[in-house]
Amino acid sequence: MKNIFSILKFTLLIVVLFAVVYPLAVYGIAQFAPNQGKGETISVNGKVVGYQKIGQKFDKSNYFWGRPSAVDYNAAGSGGSNKAADNKEYLALVQKRIDTFLIVHPYLRKSEIPADMVTASGSGLDPNISPQGALIQVKRIAKERKLPEEKVKALVESKINTAVVGPSTVNVLELNVALDALK
Structure with missing residues (x-):
């Protein structure tokens, strides 16, 4: 007892x-x-539209697209695909993403697509893409929004975050918020 x-x-x-x-x-x-x-939120007209450090799904052709997500951008269930780089299912999925990207961007060659545009991050929630990933989308967005390509390209270049250590990145949500603000 x-x-x-x-x-x-x-x-x-x-x-x-x-x-x-x-x-x-x-x-x-x-x-x-x-x-x-x-969390660090991003607001437009006093309304929170997203979080700076969590990726969101943008799939409309008039917005910049982020990295694919293995968890469909579900922050509660973050994670990668956990498949090896030589896994046949994974390779088929990446090829499907490449094919889709090329359909929407017919002016590109497969070799011009940065890896971050067709491979998911380890968390599935990466809010950033490479500057190259953003720049190759400029032509499509300029056409969709009827804007001069140079204006859209200048916007991308103004949103490039240069890191002290590591690669430069572009936050997709911040870029799309700024894109909506363009007149």
């Missing part, structure tokens, strides 16, 4: 510690983070 009482006290202590104290401590610390730990 003495052991059971000790185990119950220990269990209660652990429950209080990890179900009450720890979440409250994390919540308290988050209050000092940007946006009180709710």
Whole structure:
């Protein structure tokens, strides 16, 4: 009986510690983070349109497309395909993405498509693409929106984030918000 009482006290202590104290401590610390730990949002006219660090699905031809997602951009279920680079299913999926990309961008050759435009990221939620991935879409978007290609290209170039370490990137949501603001 003495052991059971000790185990119950220990269990209660652990429950209080990890179900009450720890979440409250994390919540308290988050209050000092940007946006009180709710993530870095992007707003248009006071309305939140998305999160800066989480990729979103853009599949209309008048928007820049991001990286494909193995989880259909579901932040609750982030993850990659977990298939090897030589897996036949994976290779067929990548080829299908290439074929689709070439149908919508008939002015391109397969060799001109950056890998990030046809392969999903490890999390499936990458909000960024390479500058090359954005630039090869300029012609399509300029045509769809009836804008001069140079204006759309200049917009892309203004949104390139140059990293101190690692490759340069373009945040797709930020780019599309700026695209909508073009007149």
